[in-house]
Amino acid sequence: MTIRSHLYRIAFLVPMGFALAGSLAIGAAARADVPAGYPADYQKIIDAAKQEGKVVVYSTTDAAQVSPVVKAFEAKYPGVTVEYNDLNSTELYNRFIAEVAAGAGTGDVLWSSAMDLQVKLVADGNALTYASAEKASLPKWADWRDQAYGTTAEPLAIVYNKRLVPAADVPKSHADLLKLLQTKPQDYTGKITAYDPERSGVGFLQLTQDVAAWPQAWDLFRAFGKTQIKLYTSVGAMLERVGSGEHLIAYDIFGSYAIAREKKDPSIGWVLPNDYTLVTSRVAFISAKAKAPNAAKLFLDFLLSKDGQTILANQADLHAVRDDVEGVATAKGTAALVGDKARPVAIDESLLNNLKPIERLAFLKKWKAAMQGQ
Amino acid sequence: MAAADWTTAPSAGLGVAFLRVPAIGIAMVLVLCPILLVVYQSFLSDPFFTPSAQFTLDAYRFVLEDPDFWRALWTTLALAAGMTVIAVCIGTVLAFIMVRTDVPGRSFLEILLLVPIFTSAVVLAFGYVVAAGPVGIVSTWVKDVIGVVPWDIYSLPSLIVIAGLTHVPHVYLYTAAGLRGIGSDVEEAARIAGASPFRVALAVSLPMVRPSIAFASVLVFFLGFELFGLPLVLGDPAQRLVLTTYLYKLTNILGTPSYQLMAAVVVVIILIAAPLVALQRRLLRDAGRYVSMRGKGVRIEPLRLGASRWLALGVILLWALVTVVVPIGGILLRSFVVSWGEGVHLLDVLTLQHYRELLDYPNIVRGILNTLGVGVIGGAAAVACYTALALAVHRWQSKWVRVVDYLALAPRAMPGIVAGLAILWIFLFVKPLTPLRQTMFSVWLAYAVVWLAYGMRLVQGTLLQIGPELEEAARTTGASDLRVKRDVTLPLVRNGMLAAWLLIFLIFVREYSTGVYLLGPGTEVIGSLLVSLWGTGAVDLVSALSVVNVALIGLGLAVALRLGIRLHA
Numbered sequence: 001m002t003i004r005s006h007l008y009r010i011a012f013l014v015p016m017g018f019a020l021a022g023s024l025a026i027g028a029a030a031r032a033d034v035p036a037g038y039p040a041d042y043q044k045i046i047d048a049a050k051q052e053g054k055v056v057v058y059s060t061t062d063a064a065q066v067s068p069v070v071k072a073f074e075a076k077y078p079g080v081t082v083e084y085n086d087l088n089s090t091e092l093y094n095r096f097i098a099e100v101a102a103g104a105g106t107g108d109v110l111w112s113s114a115m116d117l118q119v120k121l122v123a124d125g126n127a128l129t130y131a132s133a134e135k136a137s138l139p140k141w142a143d144w145r146d147q148a149y150g151t152t153a154e155p156l157a158i159v160y161n162k163r164l165v166p167a168a169d170v171p172k173s174h175a176d177l178l179k180l181l182q183t184k185p186q187d188y189t190g191k192i193t194a195y196d197p198e199r200s201g202v203g204f205l206q207l208t209q210d211v212a213a214w215p216q217a218w219d220l221f222r223a224f225g226k227t228q229i230k231l232y233t234s235v236g237a238m239l240e241r242v243g244s245g246e247h248l249i250a251y252d253i254f255g256s257y258a259i260a261r262e263k264k265d266p267s268i269g270w271v272l273p274n275d276y277t278l279v280t281s282r283v284a285f286i287s288a289k290a291k292a293p294n295a296a297k298l299f300l301d302f303l304l305s306k307d308g309q310t311i312l313a314n315q316a317d318l319h320a321v322r323d324d325v326e327g328v329a330t331a332k333g334t335a336a337l338v339g340d341k342a343r344p345v346a347i348d349e350s351l352l353n354n355l356k357p358i359e360r361l362a363f364l365k366k367w368k369a370a371m372q373g374q
Numbered sequence: 375m376a377a378a379d380w381t382t383a384p385s386a387g388l389g390v391a392f393l394r395v396p397a398i399g400i401a402m403v404l405v406l407c408p409i410l411l412v413v414y415q416s417f418l419s420d421p422f423f424t425p426s427a428q429f430t431l432d433a434y435r436f437v438l439e440d441p442d443f444w445r446a447l448w449t450t451l452a453l454a455a456g457m458t459v460i461a462v463c464i465g466t467v468l469a470f471i472m473v474r475t476d477v478p479g480r481s482f483l484e485i486l487l488l489v490p491i492f493t494s495a496v497v498l499a500f501g502y503v504v505a506a507g508p509v510g511i512v513s514t515w516v517k518d519v520i521g522v523v524p525w526d527i528y529s530l531p532s533l534i535v536i537a538g539l540t541h542v543p544h545v546y547l548y549t550a551a552g553l554r555g556i557g558s559d560v561e562e563a564a565r566i567a568g569a570s571p572f573r574v575a576l577a578v579s580l581p582m583v584r585p586s587i588a589f590a591s592v593l594v595f596f597l598g599f600e601l602f603g604l605p606l607v608l609g610d611p612a613q614r615l616v617l618t619t620y621l622y623k624l625t626n627i628l629g630t631p632s633y634q635l636m637a638a639v640v641v642v643i644i645l646i647a648a649p650l651v652a653l654q655r656r657l658l659r660d661a662g663r664y665v666s667m668r669g670k671g672v673r674i675e676p677l678r679l680g681a682s683r684w685l686a687l688g689v690i691l692l693w694a695l696v697t698v699v700v701p702i703g704g705i706l707l708r709s710f711v712v713s714w715g716e717g718v719h720l721l722d723v724l725t726l727q728h729y730r731e732l733l734d735y736p737n738i739v740r741g742i743l744n745t746l747g748v749g750v751i752g753g754a755a756a757v758a759c760y761t762a763l764a765l766a767v768h769r770w771q772s773k774w775v776r777v778v779d780y781l782a783l784a785p786r787a788m789p790g791i792v793a794g795l796a797i798l799w800i801f802l803f804v805k806p807l808t809p810l811r812q813t814m815f816s817v818w819l820a821y822a823v824v825w826l827a828y829g830m831r832l833v834q835g836t837l838l839q840i841g842p843e844l845e846e847a848a849r850t851t852g853a854s855d856l857r858v859k860r861d862v863t864l865p866l867v868r869n870g871m872l873a874a875w876l877l878i879f880l881i882f883v884r885e886y887s888t889g890v891y892l893l894g895p896g897t898e899v900i901g902s903l904l905v906s907l908w909g910t911g912a913v914d915l916v917s918a919l920s921v922v923n924v925a926l927i928g929l930g931l932a933v934a935l936r937l938g939i940r941l942h943a
Contacts, residue, residue: 060909062909064734064735083894085895090625090626093630094891097421097423098421098423098799098802099802101421101424102423102803104802117630164716164717199622200626201626204626231613232610233610234908234911235910236908236909236910236912243713244507244716244718245716246715264712265712266712266713267715267718357628
């Protein structure tokens with residue numbers, strides 16, 4: 001054979017070889033896309049998601065905090081990017097309902113720490129029913145009607161100033177805190193702080209759950225009133241003032257903030273109350289009108305997967321909801337501290353009572369009376 | 375006044391009408407849309423886009439029967455009035471010292487004077503808490519020296535004083551723009567007659583810029599209604615509500631945001647605003663008295679103060695100490711420590727960790743660039759529009775001028791929380807605008823409409839100083855009205871335009887709530903980054919970012935002022 005025919009042969013065969021190897025690799029990679037344990041037809045969702053190309057997430061979780069999760073998701077599913085919109089819970093609600101009403105583009109995944117607002121949106125028919133591939137690994141309370149999913153399990157802690165609060169005074173439970181305020185009011189007047197239920201949806205939720213969990217909750221609230229508790233709407237404002245000593249104890253603070261703050265500020269200490277510890281969750285759902293429902297499904301499943309939850313717990317400082325994730329900021333970690341006293345807030349219609357004006361105003365009226373010590 | 379009438383004789387050609395009608399028409403439509411939507415919402419039982427919404431007066435009933443609303447209203451009125459008095463007294467004196475005298479160090483002081491405008495209010499308020507709060511650094515020093523802390527940063531008088539001092543720059547900019555146009559002849563005459571510099575200021579120079587001062591007072595009073603960050607941080611611990619924080623409370627009090635209640639409060643604010651504008655128009659009725667740019671050339675020379683220079687410098691530095699050094703120092707300190715307060719030895723807790731963390735924060739650089747873009751380019755575009763509008767109503771004897779005057783202030787009567795919502799609704803439900811929603815243009819439009827009155831009035835203040843004879847001279851030589859405005863009036867208001875551009879730049883850089891629903895990944899600005907960080911409780915990162923923000927803007931300002939964006943002719 002001539003040199004020319006050799007060259008032709010090479011010119012023909014080499015690219016074919018590459019193409020063959022390439023397609024084998026892609027095939028292998030495509031097969032590797034479906035995570036272990038998922039149904040075989042999950043591949044269809046992945047392919048459809050890649051067609052969609054982008055998932056729009058509306059979330060109240062800070063973008064910087066969650067960026068390791070987003071990066072891991074994009075690495076796992078190349079071809080699907082995340083457009084992450086960081087909003088506060090009121091903005092998220094306002095924007096979502098207006099966009100849905102206008103028929104405009106809106107978020108595909110809605111992920112918010114305002115449990116009652118999320119449940120309302122789902123109850124109003126805005127959620128896609130989708131049985132997550134990770135459903136079996138979640139606790140029962142974290143899945144409502146296969147529409148709303150609890151992605152985290154954040155305990156509410158009591159935060160205190162390590163420098164200025166004597167070790168004997170540090171309350172280990174709600175009952176301890178009540179006793180402390182009743183026996184040492186002079187030391188703690190004006191020094192306790194909590195969320196304001198009138199101005200903060202989070203505060204309202206926490207206090208109503210306290211009332212449901214503990215018969216003496218109103219006594220505690222009256223003690224708050226007698227010691228002139230200072231009420232705020234922002235966790236930063238509260239923790240700054242506890243760290244500086246302007247206040248001494250902060251009540252019902254999200255464990256994730258307490259842990260994050262403790263790492264940076266040696267003055268901050270926290271305790272999970274051992275009579276009962278409320279556990280709240282950041283609820284996620286897929287919009288029924290999502291433009292990218294498959295990409296949304298991928299994202300939701302990733303958030304609930306062991307990989308995603310491990311990143312949430314260890315890099316984003318958010319408490320993982322799954323039982324099989326290791327670390328301090330996990331359901332396991334909480335169980336190690338308070339055992340079976342962890343009391344998750346149920347994600348269901350009962351939260352809607354919070355949003356009925358008459359009930360809400362009645363609670364607030366009683367609260368205001370308690371603030372006067374009555 | 376007869377001279378003024380002369381230039382608006384019926385033979386005023388079509389040229390100006392071409393400018394006037396579209397400029398005013400577009401402006402009024404843009405201004406009215408959000409206002410009318412909010413007013414409409416106030417009479418409904420549910421969000422206007424829900425099918426079940428019905429006409430009802432329940433929203434007004436709820437608000438007017440709520441004792442918190444009345445308390446918030448009185449507090450706001452006290453706050454706005456108090457801060458206007460403080461800001462005007464100090465601002466006018468500072469403007470006179472800076473512009474008309476030979477006080478030393480003017481270029482450096484100019485930057486210092488503008489710092490409060492471009493610092494986020496929440497951050498500034500927190501700086502005060504760190505520096506002068508109950509366990510603040512300054513408080514602890516004072517306590518060590520005299521045994522007690524003589525002030526309570528959370529009281530109403532403190533809030534009024536801080537609000538007043540931080541709004542001095544607004545009054546300064548308006549008054550300074552006006553003062554730069556006056557010739558020195560009248561002041562020199564007063565000095566020759568024996569008046570002290572202070573007397574000259576009070577009796578001669580400042581009265582000549584009464585239009586600018588009147589505009590500035592009304593606008594600062596409005597800003598008092600719009601204050602949110604300061605009363606939030608400094609009023610929270612004492613449960614003191616102003617109208618904006620009351621609105622914030624209304625957002626959450628019923629669980630789901632109740633737009634009709636918020637709208638009702640905004641309508642009440644607008645009703646309070648109307649008499650203010652009427653007052654302002656009354657004050658400026660005899661506009662002819664304030665003309666200072668005449669056909670004759672003027673010489674502008676700084677007034678020599680002699681030994682009083684140092685006193686004057688001292689006054690400015692004292693203001694700067696309380697208004698800039700104390701809170702910014704507080705933030706600066708917070709950005710370098712892990713912990714502060716009672717029992718903390720500051721030297722033990724110094725760290726650079728927060729700045730390192732800040733560098734890792736995603737999108738910081740993009741946010742800063744977006745902010746500067748909106749401020750510089752957006753600001754210039756906005757000022758061009760404001761000038762067009764100001765020229766359109768200049769020397770126009772028509773009752774529509776009154777309408778424009780009232781309507782221009784209306785968007786700013788809506789506090790940021792509501793303005794942001796209204797803007798979102800406009801961009802969502804007005805179909806032609808929908809494609810623009812997720813671009814920076816929508817953010818610019820929102821800012822430009824809301825701050826319309828501010829920019830326009832800076833230019834108007836300068837316009838009122840132009841003597842009609844200059845324009846008449848041009849008309850006599852055959853120029854058309856449009857030509858007169860372009861070649862004569864426009865160059866004369868250059869001061870006003872530059873001052874407006876500076877103010878608008880600083881305001882746009884700080885703005886956040888108006889565009890909150892239009893921002894998204896890729897269009898974030900420093901304001902949104904700060905709020906995001908604040909929401910996670912990362913006050914240390916907020917402090918670090920604010921320090922970077924103030925340093926960058928200050929540097930940019932210094933460069934601009936040095937390079938020749940001089941605010942005087």
